[in-house]
Amino acid sequence: MSYLLEYPVRIVSQAVISAVCVCAFSLAADDVSSLRKTERSSKRPLAIDLRIDRSVEIPPPRTQYMGRKIAQTMHYTGAPWLVRESRQREEDCRLLLEALQIQPGQTICDLGCGNGFYTLELARRVGTEGIVYAVDIQPQMLRLLVARARQEKIFNIKPVLGTFIDPRLPKEEVDLVFCVDVYHEFSHPEKMLKCIRESLSDGGQIVLAEFRGEDASVPIKPLHKMTKAQVKKELEPNGFVLEREFDELPWQHLMFFGVQSKE
Ligand SMILES: C[S@@+](CC[C@H](N)C(=O)[O-])C[C@H]1O[C@@H](n2cnc3c(N)ncnc32)[C@H](O)[C@@H]1O
Numbered sequence: 001m002s003y004l005l006e007y008p009v010r011i012v013s014q015a016v017i018s019a020v021c022v023c024a025f026s027l028a029a030d031d032v033s034s035l036r037k038t039e040r041s042s043k044r045p046l047a048i049d050l051r052i053d054r055s056v057e058i059p060p061p062r063t064q065y066m067g068r069k070i071a072q073t074m075h076y077t078g079a080p081w082l083v084r085e086s087r088q089r090e091e092d093c094r095l096l097l098e099a100l101q102i103q104p105g106q107t108i109c110d111l112g113c114g115n116g117f118y119t120l121e122l123a124r125r126v127g128t129e130g131i132v133y134a135v136d137i138q139p140q141m142l143r144l145l146v147a148r149a150r151q152e153k154i155f156n157i158k159p160v161l162g163t164f165i166d167p168r169l170p171k172e173e174v175d176l177v178f179c180v181d182v183y184h185e186f187s188h189p190e191k192m193l194k195c196i197r198e199s200l201s202d203g204g205q206i207v208l209a210e211f212r213g214e215d216a217s218v219p220i221k222p223l224h225k226m227t228k229a230q231v232k233k234e235l236e237p238n239g240f241v242l243e244r245e246f247d248e249l250p251w252q253h254l255m256f257f258g259v260q261s262k263e
Contacts, residue, residue, distance in 0.1 A: 045155040046149055046150060046155060046157060046159060047159075048142050048146065048159045048161060049158065049159065049160045049168070050161045052161060052163055052168065056165075056166070058165055058188075059165070061164065061187035061188065062187060062188065062189070065189050065234060066233055067230075068184075068226070068230055068234070069223060070184070070186070070187060071184050071224050073187075074114070074185065075138075076115075076140035076141045079114060079115040079144055082117045083115060083117050087117070090250065090251060091250060091252060092248075092249055093117075095249060096180075096209060096249055096252070096254060097121055097125070099246040099248070100176065100178070100207065102125040102176070104125070104127040104129060104130060105127065106126045106130045106175040106176065107126075107130060107131050107132075107133070107174050107201070108132045108133070108175060108176045108177075109133040109134075109135060109174050109176070109177045109178065110133070110135070110178050110180075111135050111162075111177050111178065111179045111182060112135070112136060112179055112180070112182030112185065113135060113136050113141070113142075113145060113159075114136060114145070115141055115144035115145050115148065116134060116144065116149060118178065118180055119132055119134045119145055119157055120148060120149060120152055120154055120157075122178065123149070123154045123156050123157050124154065127156075128156055130156060131156050131157075131158060132156060132157045132158070133157075133160055133174070134157050134159045134160065135159075135161075135162040135167045135168065136161070137163065137164060139161055145157075164188050164191075164192075165188045165191040165195075166191070166192075166195050167199070169195065169196075169199035171198050172198070172199070172201055172202070173199065173201055174199045174200055174204055175200075175204050176205055176206075177199065177204070177206040177207070179207065180252075181209060181211065183208050183210060183231075184210060184223075184224060184225075184226050189234060190238060193206075193235065193238040193239070194238070194239075197238070197239050197240070197259055200258075200259055204259070205243060205244075206235075206240065207256045208226075208231060208235075208253070208257075209249070209253070209254050210231060210252060210255075211226070211252055212225060212227075212251065212252060212253055213225035213226045213227035213230065214227050214228070218251045226253070228245075228255065231253070231255055232255075235257050236260075239259060239260050240259060240260060241257060241260045242255060242256070243256050243257060
């Protein structure tokens with residue numbers, strides 16, 4: 001059961017990430033040109049927003065941040081693991097969703113959404129008056145998500161191709177930025193956190209679900225876990241303040257942060 005100790009496919013090494021950072025925009029450009037015209041139309045429901053600004057330079061990725069080694073990006077070929085049958089039993093995903101206390105009409109971002117395991121349920125919960133931005137840096141993940149959403153006939157989702165430094169969210173509009181098992185993969189945490197801060201509405205929050213680094217019984221490799229102390233150490237100097245914690249999940253911390261007041 002090695003997948004319990006490691007994601008099944010962690011094949012994007014830091015070296016590859018560096019290369020990807022350099023080539024990210026050209027890869028995305030290739031991807032755009034390979035998409036059918038209909039998929040590119042912004043009027044089409046669930047059309048993937050691929051309009052990244054290719055003139056923006058992406059700095060080299062960090063390998064460490066505040067004493068923590070940054071994990072590799074989970075490759076899209078590992079996506080089936082995210083929708084594995086045992087996930088509910090192992091992570092109690094329904095309880096996690098309940099703990100978010102989502103209200104109909106909210107604007108939510110599923111950041112690092114992968115193939116949309118949580119996105120679809122978030123979209124159901126915000127209802128037709130609400131919207132879920134589904135952001136990932138891998139267009140292949142977004143395509144998998146779109147296929148699942150079409151099958152379920154869920155259309156209040158905006159899939160967005162993000163970059164390593166920018167999730168490309170609207171400013172001051174998002175009520176909750178939801179990051180499940182993603183933050184520890186950010187290769188440019190400060191830049192991502194700055195954009196997230198700017199995207200939050202008045203009273204908006206970022207919530208991190210990370211495998212518990214303090215708990216040796218959680219069968220995930222240490223590189224893919226975080227302690228509460230480390231999460232706080234990284235988020236507080238980036239302008240966030242811990243507002244709520246939910247400690248009832250089998251494997252993960254759930255930590256809600258608001259924006260620190262500027263006074
Ligand atoms: C372990 S998967 C988790 C997927 C999903 N949150 C879930 O729980 O099913 C991590 C995802 O985060 C994405 N990711 C990593 N860094 C990112 C970044 N800077 N911006 C957006 N997505 C990112 C990866 O491409 C991958 O799809």
